[in-house]
Amino acid sequence: MNLIQDTLNRDRRAIARLISHIENGEPDAREALAVLYPHTGRAYIVGVTGAPGTGKSTLVNELAKAYRRLDQPRTVGIIAVDPTSPFSGGAILGDRIRMRDLAGDAGIFVRSMATRGSLGGLARATADAIKVLDAAGYEVIFVETVGAGQAEVDIAKTAYTTIVVEAPGLGDEIQALKAGIMEIADIFVVNKADREGADSTVAAIRMMLDLNHASHVEGQGWRPPVCKTIAVRGDGVPALVEEIEAHSAFLRESGLLGQRERERVTTEFEYLLHEQLMRQFVSRVSPEQWDELIERIVRREVDPYTAAEKLLREMT
C-alpha cells in the first residue's frame, strides 16, 4: 500500500491508515502531508457544533445524504470528534450510531476521532485529516465537534461555514446572550423543531443577532439565518443546504473566502511554529536545569515570567 498515491486515488484503506498515522504522530505522516498539500484547498469545509444532545450527528447524517442527492451530487467526507477521557486516555466514539444510513455509499467517508487532550472541541489531528480527505477528492467535508459549550470555538478557524445547532429547552434566552459559541455561527439551526419551545428558541437567537448587529459590524454583510430542522425526519434539511450554499457564495463573492483561508493558514502556521520552537528549545535545556527552575518557581524564589526571560536569555 502506497499511502500517498492510494490516498490520491481515494482508496479508503489508505485514507484511513494515513489519518491514523497522523493521529499517532508517525514520521511518514508529515512527509505524506507535504506531498498531498498541493492537492488540497478544493474541498468546502463545513463545521457543525453545539451542545451535547442537540442532534449534531443526525443532522450531519441528513446533510450528507442531501449533498449526495443534489442534481450534481457532491462527494462527502465527515470527521466526527468525540472527547477523550482525561482519566483513562480512552474514548467512546459513538457518532456512527446516527450515521448508519450512509453505509454503502462509496461517495461518503466517515471518520471518528478522539480529542486526545485537545480542548478547543477538535483534535490536534483534525486539520490534517481534513487535508487528507480534501486531497482524496471529497468535495464537501463536515467536521462535527465534540458536544461544545461556550469555549470550544476552534471550529470557526477551521471551517468556512460554521453551523451552530441548538435545540428547544436546552438553553433559554440568557444562554443566547452569552459569548463564545453563539458568536461563531454563520448559520443557526434549531433542531428538534417539533418540540415545545422551538419558536421561542428561534426568537431568542434572532434577538441576540439584533443586539449584535447594533453593537458591531462583524459579519460584513452576512446575517446568520436561523433554520428550523427535525433532523430525524430530514425536515428542513434541503433549506439548510441552500443556506450553506448561499453562505459559500457570499464568501466567494465578497472576497471573504480568501481572507478566511488566509486566517486559517496563519493560525495553523503559528501553532506549528510555536510547537516546533518549543520542542527545539526544550531539547536544549537539560532535565536537571529544567527541574531546578520549576522547583525554584514552586518555592516562590522566582516568578514564572522572570524565570522564562532568564532562561531565554541564557539559551540564545
Add this chain to the structure above:
Amino acid sequence: MAEKKIRVLVAKPGLDGHDRGAKVVARALRDAGMEVIYTGLRQTPEMIVEAAIQEDVDVVGLSILSGAHMTLVPRVVNLLRDNGVDDVLVVVGGIIPDEDVPALNEIGVRGIFGPGTPTQDIVEFIRREIGDR
C-alpha cells in the same frame, strides 16, 4: 506527544436488540485507554466491514446473542478478507455454544468471550494480541 492508541470497533450484527453487554465491554475498553468506535444495533456485515476500514481499527469486536453467529461471523471475516483487511483481530462476545468454538477459531476468530467473562480478561487479551505485532 502523540502515541499509538488501540482502536476497537464494537458492533452488533444481526437482529437481536440487546446491547447491554456490548456497552459494558465498550466502556471497559475505554477505561483501559482504548478508542472504541461504537456503532449500535442491527449492523449488517457490510456496514461493519466498511466501518472497520474507514476507522482503521486494530480490533473488530462482534456481540451476538441471537444464535446467528455461525452465519454472521463468517460473513464478516470473509468480507474483511475480500477487502484486503488482513491485519485486524476479530473477537466475538455473546452466547456461543462450546461446539461452535473450533469452527470459529478455524476461520480466524482469535478470542471468544461468553457471558460472565470479566472485562479485564478481554482487555488483557486484546493488549496481548495487539502488542505482539
